[in-house]
Amino acid sequence: MNLKQMQSYARFFEQLLASMAKPIAGLIAFVGLCLIAAMPLGAAAVSATDELKIGLAADVSSLDPHYLNVASNVAFSSHVFDALVNVDPDGKLVPGLATSWHAVDATHWIFKLRRGVKFHDGSDFTAEDVIFSLDRPATIVNSPGPFSNYTKQIVAKRIIDPYTVELTTAAPYGPLALDVSTIFIVSKKAALHGKSYATTEDFNSGKAMIGTGPYKFVSFRRGDRLVVKRNDDYWGGKSAWSKVTFRIITSAAPRLAALLAGDVDVIEGVPTADVERLKTDPRFHIAQKISWRTLFWELDQREKTPAEITDLAGNPLPHNPLRDVRVRRAMSMAINRQALVERTMEGVAVPASNIVGPGAIGYNPYLKVQQYDPAGAKKLLAEAGYPHGFAMVLHGTNNRYINDAQVVQTVAQFLNHIGIRASVQTLPLSVYFGKARTGVFDAAMLGWGTLAGDFALRALVATKNPELGWGSWNWGYYSNPAVDHAMQQALSSVDQDKRTAFAQQAMQIAMDDVAVIPLYHQYATWAMRKGLQYTARTDEFTFAHQFHPQ
Amino acid sequence: MTAFIVRRLLQSIAVLLVMSLLVFVGIYAIGNPVDILISPDASQLERAQTIAAFGLDQPLWQQYFLFVSHALHGDLGRSFAFGTSAMALIAERMPATLELAATAILMAMLLGIPLGLWAGLRPNGIAGKSIMGFSILGFSLPTFWVGMMLIMLFAVYLGWLPSGGRGETRLLLGVPVSFLTLDGLRHLLLPAFNLALFNIALVIRLTRAGTQEALLQDYVRFARAKGLRNRRIIGVHVLKNILIPIITVIALQFGSIVAFAIVTESIFAWPGMGKLIIDSIRVLDRPVIVAYLLLTVTLFIVVNLIVDLLYSWLDPRVRLADGAA
Numbered sequence: 001m002n003l004k005q006m007q008s009y010a011r012f013f014e015q016l017l018a019s020m021a022k023p024i025a026g027l028i029a030f031v032g033l034c035l036i037a038a039m040p041l042g043a044a045a046v047s048a049t050d051e052l053k054i055g056l057a058a059d060v061s062s063l064d065p066h067y068l069n070v071a072s073n074v075a076f077s078s079h080v081f082d083a084l085v086n087v088d089p090d091g092k093l094v095p096g097l098a099t100s101w102h103a104v105d106a107t108h109w110i111f112k113l114r115r116g117v118k119f120h121d122g123s124d125f126t127a128e129d130v131i132f133s134l135d136r137p138a139t140i141v142n143s144p145g146p147f148s149n150y151t152k153q154i155v156a157k158r159i160i161d162p163y164t165v166e167l168t169t170a171a172p173y174g175p176l177a178l179d180v181s182t183i184f185i186v187s188k189k190a191a192l193h194g195k196s197y198a199t200t201e202d203f204n205s206g207k208a209m210i211g212t213g214p215y216k217f218v219s220f221r222r223g224d225r226l227v228v229k230r231n232d233d234y235w236g237g238k239s240a241w242s243k244v245t246f247r248i249i250t251s252a253a254p255r256l257a258a259l260l261a262g263d264v265d266v267i268e269g270v271p272t273a274d275v276e277r278l279k280t281d282p283r284f285h286i287a288q289k290i291s292w293r294t295l296f297w298e299l300d301q302r303e304k305t306p307a308e309i310t311d312l313a314g315n316p317l318p319h320n321p322l323r324d325v326r327v328r329r330a331m332s333m334a335i336n337r338q339a340l341v342e343r344t345m346e347g348v349a350v351p352a353s354n355i356v357g358p359g360a361i362g363y364n365p366y367l368k369v370q371q372y373d374p375a376g377a378k379k380l381l382a383e384a385g386y387p388h389g390f391a392m393v394l395h396g397t398n399n400r401y402i403n404d405a406q407v408v409q410t411v412a413q414f415l416n417h418i419g420i421r422a423s424v425q426t427l428p429l430s431v432y433f434g435k436a437r438t439g440v441f442d443a444a445m446l447g448w449g450t451l452a453g454d455f456a457l458r459a460l461v462a463t464k465n466p467e468l469g470w471g472s473w474n475w476g477y478y479s480n481p482a483v484d485h486a487m488q489q490a491l492s493s494v495d496q497d498k499r500t501a502f503a504q505q506a507m508q509i510a511m512d513d514v515a516v517i518p519l520y521h522q523y524a525t526w527a528m529r530k531g532l533q534y535t536a537r538t539d540e541f542t543f544a545h546q547f548h549p550q
Numbered sequence: 551m552t553a554f555i556v557r558r559l560l561q562s563i564a565v566l567l568v569m570s571l572l573v574f575v576g577i578y579a580i581g582n583p584v585d586i587l588i589s590p591d592a593s594q595l596e597r598a599q600t601i602a603a604f605g606l607d608q609p610l611w612q613q614y615f616l617f618v619s620h621a622l623h624g625d626l627g628r629s630f631a632f633g634t635s636a637m638a639l640i641a642e643r644m645p646a647t648l649e650l651a652a653t654a655i656l657m658a659m660l661l662g663i664p665l666g667l668w669a670g671l672r673p674n675g676i677a678g679k680s681i682m683g684f685s686i687l688g689f690s691l692p693t694f695w696v697g698m699m700l701i702m703l704f705a706v707y708l709g710w711l712p713s714g715g716r717g718e719t720r721l722l723l724g725v726p727v728s729f730l731t732l733d734g735l736r737h738l739l740l741p742a743f744n745l746a747l748f749n750i751a752l753v754i755r756l757t758r759a760g761t762q763e764a765l766l767q768d769y770v771r772f773a774r775a776k777g778l779r780n781r782r783i784i785g786v787h788v789l790k791n792i793l794i795p796i797i798t799v800i801a802l803q804f805g806s807i808v809a810f811a812i813v814t815e816s817i818f819a820w821p822g823m824g825k826l827i828i829d830s831i832r833v834l835d836r837p838v839i840v841a842y843l844l845l846t847v848t849l850f851i852v853v854n855l856i857v858d859l860l861y862s863w864l865d866p867r868v869r870l871a872d873g874a875a
Contacts, residue, residue, distance in 0.1 A: 011780075039778060059829060061632050069589040144587040149596055170615050200633040214851050215789070224716055225820035247715055249695040250829075253698055254714050258819075259707040261713040401833075428833050434581030448590065467825050469593025 017302030041348035042395065052544055055255045056248050064203035064221060065211075066137045066312040069145045073542040074182070076246065079228055080120075081211035082183035083132065084111055085177050090540040091359025091451050093177050094313040095183055097125065097212065103494035106172040111180075113163040119187045119233045120216045127159040132188040134167075134180075135475070150179040159304070172492040174499040175452050180360075186211060190226075214239045214545040223248060226269060228544075239545040259527055260385040261285070266528035272402060278527050289536035290350055291524040292357040293449040295392075295401060295412070297517040298476045299328060299442070306339045306395040306442035312421060317390060318502050322476075326384040329512035332370045333377040335411055341520050344410045345403055349520040352506055355448060355456055357521045359538040362453020362490065362503025367511050377418045387418030395436070396445035398426035402522060408445055411519075435476050446476055447522075451539070453503040454490040461515040462487055478515045554841045555855070562851045569847055570621075573840050574614050582606045583630045596673060604630060617840070625839030626844070636841040640823060644845075645725050646716055646824035650814070653729065655741035655800060658749035663796070665750075666757025667784070672763065681754060688751025693810060697744045697817035704740060712737050714819035741818040749803050756799060760792030767791075773776070791832045794864055801857040805850045 058072035065077035086096035117125040134157060137147035148376040153176060156168035169176060189208035191198040198208040209217035214236060215228035226246040230239055247264055249255040252271040260266045270278065270286070280282050300306045306322040323325045339349035353367040381389060394415075396408035405426045412422040427435070436444050450456050463479040464471035470484070471477075488504035493499040511518070524540040530548070535546045592600075601607050604615065620627065626636045664834050705713035719726035728734030733838050739743040764770065765788065812824035823842060830838040865869035 062634075064633070068587065069588065142628060142630075142633055144584045144600060144604070145589045145592075146596075146600065147589070149589045149592045152596075176874065204634065221716075222639075222822060223825055224819070247819065248821075249714060250825070251816045253821070254701060254817050254819055257698070257701045257706055258713045261717075262703070263705070263713045289812060374600050428832070430586060430832055431580055432587040437585060450590070466594040469595060472592065472594050472597065473590065 001329050002384065034515070044108070048491050049549070050241055051243045051245070052266070052547060053245045053247060053264040053265040054544060055258050055267035055396055056246050056542070056544060057252070057255065057267075058224060059223060059248050059250060060246075061219070062204060063195075063206075063209060064200040065186065065349070066133075066140055066147050067143050067200050067203075069147055069149075069182070069283070072542065076226060076539065077184050077542070078213065080213045080542060081186060082207055083181050083184050084093045085115075085181035087181055087539060089289070089537040093451075097130075097180070098180075098440075101177055101335060103176075106492075106494055107169045109167045109169070109176055109494075110160070111165045111167065112117045113165065114235060115163055117212050118233055118263045119190070119212055120210045120231060121187065121190065123189055125185070125187075125212050127165045128161045128162075129167050129188045130157060130186055131157050133185045134183055136186070136191070136197050137183060140200075141193075147183060150182045152254050163550060170280075171512075172494055174491055174493045174496065175455065176359075176494075178260060178452055178455075181195060184211070215244060218243075223536060236545075238477070240548055241544055244544040256527075259529070262529075265532060266526060266534070266542075266547065268524075268526050268540075270525045272348045275348060275525055275527075277345070280528070281298050282461040284527055284529055287526045287528065287534040287536040288523050289538055290358055291449065291540050292360060292451060292538050293401070293522045293524075293540070294352050294357055295349075295404075295445060295447045295519045295522070296355050297408065297514065297519065298444045298446055298474075299478075301330075301474045301479075302477045306392075306440040307440075310391050312391055314391070316342070321384070321386055321390055324384045325514055326380045327386065328517065329370075330377040330380040330384070330418065331415060331420070332514055332517045333373045334378070334420075335370075335414045335517070335519070337369060337520060338372065340407065340410055344406050345520065345522075348402060348523045348525060350523070352518040352521050353511065355460065355511075355516060355518050356450060356452070356453045356507075357538060360451050360453050361496075361500050362457070362507055364504040364507045364511075366504075367508060373404075374414075374418050381419060386419075388420060391421040391423070392442050394422050394424050395432070395441045395529060396424075396426050397429050397432045400429045400432075401447045404445065404447075404539070407519070409503075411445075418548070439475060439477070440477065445519075448473075449540070450526045453507050454487055454499070457483065457487045457506050458491065461510050476516070480509065480513055480515065481512045483513070483515065528540050558855055562848070565851070566797055566844055569843055570617070570840055573843055574617070574836070576611065577834055577836045577839065578610050580614075581834055583836075586833050587631060592719075611696070624714040626841040629830070629835055629838045631833050631835045632838075634839040638808065639826065639838060640841055640845060643821060643823045643826050645727060646810050646820060647815070647824060648807060649729060649738070650742055650811055650820060650854045651728055651804065651820060653738055654749065655804060656741060657746040658753050658800065658803075660838075661746075662753025663757050663789075667761055667789075668755040669754060670758040670765070671784075673758070682758070684808070685751040688747045691715060691747070693813045694817055695743060696747060697741070697839060699829055700744055700798050701817070711740055714741075716815070716821055721808025741814050741820050744818070745807055745814045749800070749807070752799060752803065753796060756796050757792060760795060761788060762789050764788045790864065794867050795860065797857060797860060801853050805846070807832035808846065808849065 060072050060076045062073055063066055065081050067195050072142055075456050082097045084096055084098035085093050088094045099112050100112050101109060101111045104108050115129060119125060134151055134154060137151050140146055153169050153173050154167050155170045158166040160166055187210040191208045193199060193202060202208040206217055214231055214234045216231050217229040218229050220226050230242045232238055255267050256271060256274055259267045275286060279286050290546050299322045301323050306315050309317060309321060311317055341351060342350040353369045354363050356363050394412050396404050398405040404527040408424050408426055412424045413447060415422040446458055458470055459476060461474045461478050461483055462470035463484050464474050464477060483506050486502050486509060490499050490502035490506060526534050526536060528534060532550050533548055574594045582601060584597060587729045588597055588600060605613060629636050629639055631743040634641055665681050669678040701713050704711040715737060719728045719729045719734060720730040729738055731875035770783060772786060811822055812828050815822045827842045
């Protein structure tokens with residue numbers, strides 16, 4: 001192309017642009033107007049001071065309070081519905097819609113109901129609603145995590161009068177109040193679909209969302225946001241917020257960005273790397289509490305040596321080293337829990353001696369966190385017959401708990417220091433649980449969150465017994481009759497003091513025998529703008545009615 | 551033309567069948583959602599009962615057969631995790647993703663083609679060089695990083711735009727869309743731009759290359775000689791000839807935009823299908839995964855069919871035939 005042609009093309013393109021100038025100018029003006037209009041509505045915008053915006057970390061999959069037992073659904077349901085028994089921020093059971101409850105004998109319990117409570121549609125709350133709500137979970141058959149597990153102990157229900165209910169269990173069952181605290185009370189009138197129970201769709205559409213809770217349901221945009229408004233007649237007192245918007249932001253970094261931008265007032269699940277920064281930022285502050293979630297290691301303790309455990313040359317071992325309590329204790333001594341929580345968990349955890357958190361029934365405060373003692377660990381290993389150690393594989397998840405993959409790697413390092421050549425395998429959750437159940441893992445990390453030590457022991461260290469439902473998560477096949485006995489006594493004690501004593505005893509026997517290796521309790525963290533305060537909760541739930549302006 | 555379309559449809563059905571089979575086998579090999587979602591206090595018996603209630607304990611071929619027979623009646627199953635119909639779930643979230651993808655494609659064309667033309671006509675000017683530099687950035691920067699940077703700049707520091715979520719929606723022909731409100735547009739701008747960035751860069755490069763090549767052709771010379779105005783030469787003749795590769799690429803990219811929307815939707819908390827699929831994969835919610843993939847494959851097939859039909863309109867020499875003349 002010669003100079004003349006280039007010049008002509010340039011000129012002609014300019015003409016082309018000139019003819020397009022009007023529409024382009026219009027476009028630029030429009031975009032400009034948008035931005036200008038947007039500016040005053042940016043971070044400088046101050047929402048009405050009695051509205052609260054919360055950034056949630058997990059998706060709410062269904063509004064039906066009886067459908068699926070996952071934390072995010074339960075947390076939201078707690079705003080619109082109440083249960084007979086509530087849980088306070090420290091994990092203790094307190095009166096909810098029932099003002100008191102006690103066991104009249106080993107298998108009969110009386111619950112006295114609160115008077116004068118009204119549902120959101122104005123109708124009265126009575127024992128009929130309680131019976132209806134306790135019946136409904138068993139009718140939901142298409143749930144992967146049903147609540148029927150918590151109602152199956154109740155074999156009979158009786159209405160003594162409109163404000164007294166009697167529940168009968170098949171056998172003496174101490175944790176009944178805890179089970180009952182998970183069942184939300186729905187309005188019989190609103191949750192009836194003709195003669196049968198309302199379906200999940202009726203709840204998702206809002207038709208059956210009539211409860212007694214501190215907020216009334218307004219709207220639900222799946223995956224985006226939930227809106228509730230204040231119930232001015234709430235029996236527990238008017239909440240501070242006339243309108244609450246829950247924004248669902250499942251990725252951690254954008255959730256933090258939303259807080260920084262002022263789009264939400266508070267977030268849960270603060271990324272650990274940002275906690276320190278937010279503590280020093282004058283615009284925000286942090287609320288923290290030791291969570292119920294405890295991380296520990298399950299070890300395969302069967303007779304047959306697991307395939308993954310070999311000597312250092314790779315040859316199979318004649319005996320399973322993990323069956324020897326000295327080996328298990330050595331592994332526990334080799335882990336520097338202080339370093340683990342300070343570095344790997346970036347301070348968002350505290351070393352554990354129990355497998356339940358400090359708020360749970362059966363937490364034994366006399367148990368001490370295992371001291372870090374690598375020299376003692378090596379000696380114990382030698383005593384047990386493994387002076388040169390052995391090789392094993394550590395398994396964990398990589399997308400379930402805070403910094404889980406890093407924790408597994410750190411523990412592997414600690415074990416390597418005492419001579420156990422530990423290699424690491426981390427898997428996504430969807431694969432991990434299925435594989436762990438088949439018993440192929442020699443060592444598997446797990447996190448557990450519960451308010452009842454006897455429940456935890458029953459699921460994790462009780463001798464596996466499918467008929468009784470014991471040991472359903474006992475991947476290591478640990479079996480100790482003393483633990484089983486004490487745990488069973490705890491479960492069947494309706495006297496709560498006796499129950500606590502037995503549960504603590506069972507925990508002590510299990511921990512002294514190193515049934516599992518406890519690591520740490522996580523911290524639950526909330527970050528909020530200045531001017532708000534939150535009574536942090538052990539069960540990690542974010543309740544709008546427990547936020548207060550400062 | 552009819553024979554062509556019918557043949558396409560038959561091929562599509564074969565693709566759909568193979569794909570659904572692959573998903574079934576794949577998920578079956580990994581595990582089941584009950585293990586992930588079941589209450590920790592449930593006993594082994596309850597777990598077994600729950601698995602049986604979903605039919606997940608039946609042999610694989612039986613589960614697949616059941617699925618196909620239901621699918622032929624239009625029922626793609628109920629989500630394990632949500633408890634509602636899988637198709638309804640996807641239909642609920644589809645408008646959001648399509649809205650995002652369509653805006654991204656629109657941005658790619660409206661920004662990419664003029665910029666590419668400019669760069670092609672004045673390759674050695676400052677403007678041309680900086681446009682090319684920008685396109686390299688558009689290619690290389692990862693979507694999630696750009697998304698976070700956009701949020702930090704426009705939402706956190708400047709406060710001009712919201713940090714995520716979808717704005718107010720209005721019903722358009724019964725479908726909730728958010729581009730009809732100002733609030734909706736403000737929420738749409740950043741995620742759509744984030745999604746479009748790669749494609750803007752792509753279109754710029756394609757347009758520039760096409761323009762430079764086209765300008766050397768004889769027909770441009772003859773048109774000049776004939777006395778046509780440059781606006782007509784460039785705007786009609788050159789543009790029409792370079793549009794074919796651009797449209798091909800944009801059509802292919804439409805599929806990948808809907809797929810890559812997962813990253814953008816996660817960053818901007820956009821309630822679309824992408825987030826739904828990633829959450830469903832995490833809990834092995836097979837009905838939703840299968841329904842979503844069937845839908846996406848159908849989308850690809852329809853888009854490719856439209857592209858092929860567009861070819862024959864843009865270039866009359868093209869005959870609609872697959873292989874055999």
